[in-house]
Amino acid sequence: MNIFQQFIKSLYSPETIAKFRLQKIGRAILYVFLLMVIATLPAVISLSIGINTIYNEFTSQLEEFPDFEIENGVLQSDAGSEINEAEDGTAIIFDPDGEYSSQDVTEYDQAFAFLEREAVFYTGATTEQVSYQELGIEISKDELNELTDTIGGMMPLILTVVGLIIYAVNTGLKFIGVTFLALISLILKRNQVNDLSFKQGWILSAFTVTLPTMIFAVIDMTGIVIPFSFGLYWLIAVIMMYLVIKNIRLGREHAREKRNLST
Template sequence: MNIFKQFYKSIYSPRDIALFRFQGIGKTILYVFFLTFISILPSIIYFSTALIEGIDAAKTIIKDEAPSFSIKNGHLTAKTDVPVTIDKDNFTIIIDPTGAISGDDVADEGNAFALLKDEFALSSGGNVETYPYSMMNDIHITNSDLLNFVDSIGGMKGIIIPVVSLFIYIFSSAASFIEISVLAFIGLALKGNRKLNYRQLWRMAAYSETLPTLFFTIMTAIQTVVPNSFLINWFVVIIVLYLAIKEVPKPKNSN
């Protein structure tokens, strides 16, 4: 059975997930990488779009609309007493020297770049990354410096996007393998008297991840935040694994 058919079967069939326990470990590992790739596609697309649109919007805004500002000694100062929010071409730029806006607030803006009091933030697809100014070793930055920096980023986007995408993929793959390994241990407690070892449960756990992964990938693609997503993910995947374990025949009693 090819990997695409396995993906389809794993969405709805615990019986097929139970049968996959007999396949080679190499094919299961390949499936985990495949599933991880699917799960990060929306994030990579949103990041790429936000970066490209953000660079163009940022250059225009810094030149024509942003107040004068300066980043020095790890803090932002600007010629404004209130946060400044500028919307342009589905991209938002925020300048807030007051500390009123947090990184979580930036995430609510969708695609956005923010200079906050002690850090800058980049949001795309509802996900936000923040970086403190202290990482820049007390470098003094003004409007013109930031404009030159944005120009440099624009020239390097063909490198930045693949590198960041690869980093996201590696990190997400590692997280997937850890989650599957923990789930397989949970499977040991759920198997009862069925003859299942850890390696077989690991394979079954990998395919049990399919349904919640597909669900959360769709939610990310349509930019919908799911409350308590961590708990929902674990609840669903444990239920799917339990149903798959129930499909494994119990050993017959010998008299």
Template sequence: MNLFKQLFKSLYSPKDIALYRYQGIGKTILYVFFLTLLSVIPNVYYFSAAVINGLNAAQTAVKDQFPEFTIENGKLEARQDEPIIINRDDFAIIFDSTGKINEDDFSKEDNAIAFLQNEIFFIAGGNTQSYPYSMFTFPITSSDLQEFLDTIDSVTWIMLVIMAIFIYIFSAGMKFIEISIYALFGLLFKNMTEKNLQYGQLWRMSAYSVTLPTIFFTIMAALQTSVLNGFLINWFASLIVLILTIKEVPKQKQI
């Protein structure tokens, strides 16, 4: 049975998942990598789109809309009376050397870059990173930043590919750890139900039991819809499917 058929049956059939306990571990590991690949596609897509849109917007803003500025001695200096706020392609760009804007003013943005008085903020997919200007040991001017952005633009796709690979490897590692923990819970439940199952078999069954919640959260990520208590729902749903799968295994015969 190919991976797509296994994925489809794992969405609704604990009985079929129970049969997968006999297949080779290599095919199960391949399935986990395949499932992980599907799950990271929305995040990689939206992250890449945010980076590209943000870079294009930043290049335009620095060139045409920002005043001449200098970053020196840990501070942004420019001739400016009011903050500049630019919204373009679902990406916000903020330039404020006056100190009137703080992190709380743009904390709800999904994608943004903010040049504030003492530090710069990057927001991608709702995740915020900040860097103080004091980390720069040399002055930076607006023309320097323009040249830097042009350089970054020329290698954007290489950076995105590297980032996508990193996200995929990290997600796969977390998925393997998650499955291993489910298999440990499976050991407890199989002892309670007197089922003749080894850890390796429970691991295989756990790998397919995570299919339904993984696909559900992948669809939610594609729709950019947050799920309240998603972590708990994911674990609860996976364990329920695993328990139903273990129940499909015949009890060990009494001698």
């Protein structure tokens, strides 16, 4: 059975997972890396699309802004304050005259605002504020256009680095989770499979986490928020491990019955 077939079987078959305990630990480690590629890739793609959308919308709106300059922590422009609305309904506020506050920005469903002394990004749930003084930048519209063009040229590299960081962090956490589940397996094996070693438990755990990992990968991709998701993840993982260990015991009992019948 190749590693992709193992992935499919690990989604629904504790009986099959139970048979993996005698495999080499190197294969289990490789499986965890593969599992996290499959689980993380949709989220990375979705994030990349979102970042590209925000970047394209920002550069498009920036072109429509009048000439401006940020100097001494203050937005300056000969043009007055104005509000435009992007195609997705996001309000774009340009306010060199100080007519709006960060609180006014939250009156919109979503908004991006260049206020007199700070930039504000509001998503409908969270507000991010940063003052020009804190950034320590002095920049004009033309210079900002050049900067965004540079960032645009580097976007594939930026997204790749972000994706690799997300993958590395998620994979590291998954290895910790697999190790913790292996420790739990030492408790679950009592009075069922007493000779199950920690190494075998770790190998089984690597495959057992497939189902909860993929369930929550799909949930995260859809943007659905589930209360107590961390606890639910571990409930599914522990139940799967219990069923795997139970199938080891049942398999041994069945093998003994066959030997007794043959004799």
